[in-house]
Amino acid sequence: xxxxxxxxxxxxxxxxxxxxxxxxxxxxxxATFFVVxxxxxxxxxxxxxxxDLVISIAHRLxxxxxxxxxxYLSLITLFYLIYxxxxxxxxxxxxITELVREIALREAKQKSxxx
Amino acid sequence: MRxxxxxxxxxxxxxxxxxxxxxxxxxxxIVVIDDGSIDSTSDSARHKKAVVLRxxxxxxxxxxxxxxxxxxKEQGFDVVITYDADGQFEASDIPSLIRPIAEGRADVVLGSxxxxxxxxxxxxxxxxxxxxxxxxxIFSNIRLSDTHNGFRAFNKKAISKIDIQHDRWAHPSDIxxxxxxxxxxxxxxxxxxxxxxxxxxxxxxxxxxxxIPFELIAKALLE
Numbered sequence: 001x002x003x004x005x006x007x008x009x010x011x012x013x014x015x016x017x018x019x020x021x022x023x024x025x026x027x028x029x030x031a032t033f034f035v036v037x038x039x040x041x042x043x044x045x046x047x048x049x050x051x052d053l054v055i056s057i058a059h060r061l062x063x064x065x066x067x068x069x070x071x072y073l074s075l076i077t078l079f080y081l082i083y084x085x086x087x088x089x090x091x092x093x094x095x096i097t098e099l100v101r102e103i104a105l106r107e108a109k110q111k112s113x114x115x
Numbered sequence: 116m117r118x119x120x121x122x123x124x125x126x127x128x129x130x131x132x133x134x135x136x137x138x139x140x141x142x143x144x145i146v147v148i149d150d151g152s153i154d155s156t157s158d159s160a161r162h163k164k165a166v167v168l169r170x171x172x173x174x175x176x177x178x179x180x181x182x183x184x185x186x187x188k189e190q191g192f193d194v195v196i197t198y199d200a201d202g203q204f205e206a207s208d209i210p211s212l213i214r215p216i217a218e219g220r221a222d223v224v225l226g227s228x229x230x231x232x233x234x235x236x237x238x239x240x241x242x243x244x245x246x247x248x249x250x251x252x253i254f255s256n257i258r259l260s261d262t263h264n265g266f267r268a269f270n271k272k273a274i275s276k277i278d279i280q281h282d283r284w285a286h287p288s289d290i291x292x293x294x295x296x297x298x299x300x301x302x303x304x305x306x307x308x309x310x311x312x313x314x315x316x317x318x319x320x321x322x323x324x325x326x327i328p329f330e331l332i333a334k335a336l337l338e
Contacts, residue, residue: 090334097174097282101182104148104168108186112166 119144119192121183123176124200128154137206139164148179177286181279199265208306212268215302222273222299226266226306235310243324255295263287285330
């Protein structure tokens, strides 16, 4: 028997998977990201219907409820992703600074040559 | 001994011309870094001794200083001074700033408003600056009387080593940290700072200064 929450979550995940495949077809995602992202959501989809498995893993880790395990894992993943994005932004900022500096110095050289 | 002044400027069309003319009396060359201004700062900075480098977008004072340092390195200048574009400093202090380097006593000379004369410093600014001094001492282990003063002089050796990584607010602490790391010989000299209504409006606010510790810690964690 499928519950309403299982149905709702499945629809949402199927929609995300559909969008992911679509984005990959349009070459907006790298192959590595596509595979990791797809596996992540397929695992999620399976776990929605295998809640006993989630609960038994949670118990083995000393967590009383399966949903708590999911929340903890989600939080850890989110924090990690934010960290990665910050590192990435920092790197982009550094590159922009170098680029702008190079443009400024190059323009000055060209001007002094013209003189 | 060839000297150059690095002056970062962001929307300073009203003040930059006067600042360039004053500084030109004491220095061989001036490089103004127009940090993505949307006014006519670049045109206002024209002078026979001045070169204007233009950042196409605004990066921040730290990034502008480093662009100036790169220019000074390329051109082989012996002494580089950094100077603010808002007219807070007295150009007549430049010779005393350069002197310790000329005499071979220092690699870096830092202007200090607390050794010199401070005109109309607001109380909150005084508190924030004192906190900055303590903070810098903890992180860099250098005891200075003034750490966030933009009036400085560097010799060739110091300029070749210093690479400012903080584009915005935290760059003065970054400079002090690099001075400490490279064990440069530092001398502080008194300089006069004038807190005018214009400079107070244009300068970093006290609230923005609070960002500095966070920026330093964040950068340290990310790199």
